[in-house]
Amino acid sequence: MNRYVALLRGINVGRNKQIPMADLKDLLAGLGHTDVSTYLRSGNALFTSDGTDEEALAEQISAAIAARFGAQVGVLVRGRDxxxxxxxxxxxxxxxxxxxxxxxxxxxxxxxxxxxxxxxxxxxxxxxxxxxxxxxxxxxxxxxxxxxxxxxxxxxxxxxxxxxxxxxxxxxxxxxxx
Missing domain, CATH: 3.30.70 (Alpha-Beta Plaits)
Known part of the structure; x- marks a missing residue:
């Protein structure tokens, strides 16, 4: 299992792309990720996953956000290391x-x-x-x-x-x- 940080671009700025952090946590858990937490409202989520492809994880999260919230959000995933x-x-x-x-x-x-x-x-x-x-x-x-x-x-x-x-x-x- 690997520990990651998802960095979302441009959420919760003004009225655009409002995504409550509790909903983001639920979304990540629904994707099968564990130990999910968020930091600040600006789109920082920590999670554990058995996935090893950061780009694929970012695409998965971005697609899930689009499906659930109707927002196109750029997502970058970085390992804690x-x-x-x-x-x-x-x-x-x-x-x-x-x-x-x-x-x-x-x-x-x-x-x-x-x-x-x-x-x-x-x-x-x-x-x-x-x-x-x-x-x-x-x-x-x-x-x-x-x-x-x-x-x-x-x-x-x-x-x-x-x-x-x-x-x-x-x-x-x-x-x-x-």
Whole structure:
């Protein structure tokens, strides 16, 4: 059995795609997953599964959400070990002064630093981007609200099907939850 985190994109923001976390837990349990819990209303679900294909698990969850709630929701699944490796690798630990302004943008496909380096950094002022394996670490020292480095930006610019961001506080918390 493997422990995973499902990261849902764009739910419970405004009036669109409202999915109560209790209903999400029930949905995941109905798919045969066990030890299901959620964290925050922004679409973080932890579960145990005998499945080993993260992409297939993400597609299964996304299809079940569409069937039950009528919403098209991008879903990414990461193993808890991978999340731990992401936090351990923290390439900006020496620069970040506020974890609420430090994001990890999770991607549905691998990315390289060369691709990230191809983004015109001058257009983004003090903001810093560092590629991981299937994520980009983004430090936004002037705050998130006015940043152009959104998950939609990365999804389009990096030509990936799904991108979803979590701040550093959430990422590190997801690695410690049972």
């Amino acid at each position: 991978e999340l731990a490796a992401i936090t351990a690798a923290d390439p900006l630990a020496d620069r970040v002064t506020d974890p609420a302004r430090y994001l990890v943008v999770f991607l549905s496909a691998p990315v390289t630093q060369a691709v990230v380096d191809g983004i015109d950094r001058a257009a983004y002022g003090t903001e810093v981007m560092v590629a991981g394996r299937r994520e980009v670490y983004v430090w936004l020292p002037d705050g998130i609200a006015d940043s152009k480095l959104t998950q939609a930006f990365f999804q389009k610019r990096l030509s990936v099907d799904t991108a979803t961001a979590r701040n550093w506080n959430t990422v590190t918390k997801l690695t410690t939850l049972p």
